[in-house]
Every structure is written in structure tokens, then in C-alpha cells.
Amino acid sequence: MTIIENEYLKVTIRSQGGELTSIYNKAAGIEHLWQGDPTIWGWHAPNLFPVVGGLINNELLVDGKTYPMQRHGFIRPTEMKLASETTKQHALFTLPYSDSTLAIYPFKFNYQIIYDLIGNALRVTYKVVNMDKKAIWFSVGGHPAFNVPFSSTEGSAYEDYYLEFETGEKLDTHMLSADGFFTGETRHVPLDGPKLHLTRHLFDDDALVFKKLNSRQVTIKSDKHEHTLSVEFPHFNYLGIWAKPGADFVCIEPWLGCADSVDGPTDITKKDGIQKLEQGHVFEAAFYVSI
Structure with missing residues (x-):
């Protein structure tokens, strides 16, 4: 386990998936x-690459050829390498392409997750x-799950909490099938x-x-106390919110990408929210968790 720490936060990260295990x-x-x-x-807070969500038949379609690819x-499940430049408040995990990644994702890349403590915030x-030697295509996203209630000793219930959006919203969720694929239908979510x-x-x-959110920040709050946790996602166009029914957590998930639709598989170059990165270029996107 890798620990980064300052006066506000102690953050623990494991090498498997470069995944946060404690904030x-x-x-x-x-x-x-x-x-x-x-x-x-x-899980705690999985990192999603090179797809977000599920694929029809668990297959990624690239230029007419299919590759086995699991959800997200x-x-x-992959071990990532901790870079030597890790410090007390900074950790960098890397995963370069290999023969095993090329067998399921036919692009050459270096994928990195960088964790930085900035005051009372964690930047991911x-x-x-x-x-x-060509453009590559991918999606990225986060899947952090936050405890609700914040503490088992505070005397609050799950229903005492709410998510507060940064600006006014008309929320319409895009409906998913039982298999996790978009149906093309939407449903209004009242606020x-x-x-x-x-x-x-x-x-x-x-x-x-x-x-289609106006907000780029969502905050977990309760009227029972003053503690809050905010997720700010300035670089992410899509947001997933999820929990296992009955579980004491809520996931706030910034995404650049989406699952397949029930209509069938889509070539990676045409997937919803896909990112195209030209030869020799570098992509970066960050979100922040603050207390």
C-alpha cells in the first residue's frame, strides 16, 4: 500500500488498479x-480504462475486429507500477502497453494515475x-464509492443525506437495460x-x-451535521451516480465515455464520449475530492 498524507487527509492507494482504498x-x-x-x-474506487461501462458480448470492436474486454x-484487476518520483503528498502509478494489453486493446499507450494532495482536496x-504510430481511442473514468452515512457513530441514516448540485439542473437519466446497456430512453429525476x-x-x-449537466461539482451533505464531501469534475462531460440497493455508500463517477447501447456493438471510434489522441500527443483529465 502507498500512503500520501497532509494535515487534512491521509490517503491510501493499492497497486492493483492504482485504486484508492482509503480517504x-x-x-x-x-x-x-x-x-x-x-x-x-x-471495490473501493476503481479506475476505468480504456472503456467505461459494458460492451455487447464483452467485446471491443476496432476496425471490424473484436477483442475481449470486460466491463469498465x-x-x-491489473497491477500498476508505483513511480520513483512519489513523495509524501504525490503518488504516480503507471501501466505501459504490453503484449497482453495489445491482445485485447490494439493500441500502444502509457496509462498513468496521479494522486496529489492540495490542502483539503485530493486531485486524481x-x-x-x-x-x-497512429491515433488511439479510449475512454477514462472514476468510480469512487463514499460512505453514507459518513460515520457509523453519528446517529444519521442514509435517507438523511442528499447530493447538492453546483447549479440549477433539469435531470434526465439515460436508462439502462438489465444487462447495463443504454436503451435510448430517458427518465426525469426530480430535485x-x-x-x-x-x-x-x-x-x-x-x-x-x-x-447534459450544467454542474461540475456535486456535494454530499446532511442536515444532521456540517461535514461535507465534494467531487469536482471540470474535465468530464458525463456523470454516473450509483449504489448497490441497500448499501451504505454512494458512487459519484466522472466519465469520459459510456456503455454500449442495446442496438448493438459500436466501433470504438464512434462510441459515445470516446477520446481520440493523435500520435505523439498526451491526454490529461482530473477530478477532485474535497472535505
């Missing part, structure tokens, strides 16, 4: 990250370097002013997926 609020004594109960949902890509940066109240049935139909 500890030192002043309040609060663990904000879901601790991965395997009987409910065994191949980063989650995704960096992709094109190592190929209480800027607030989306958390309930045990909010995610009965899977994740809420928003593709």
Missing part, C-alpha cells in the same frame, strides 16, 4: 471511502500518452431545489447517468 479525514476522524465489503460490492476495461489525474435526496430505492433501476 481519511484526519480532523473529523472520518473514513470517507467505502471499505469494499465483498458480500456487497468488493482492464485496469481494475488520468494521463494517457500515445506511444503508437428538491439543488438537492437529490438519497433513498434506498434511488438506484433500483441501476445507475443514474447524466450526459
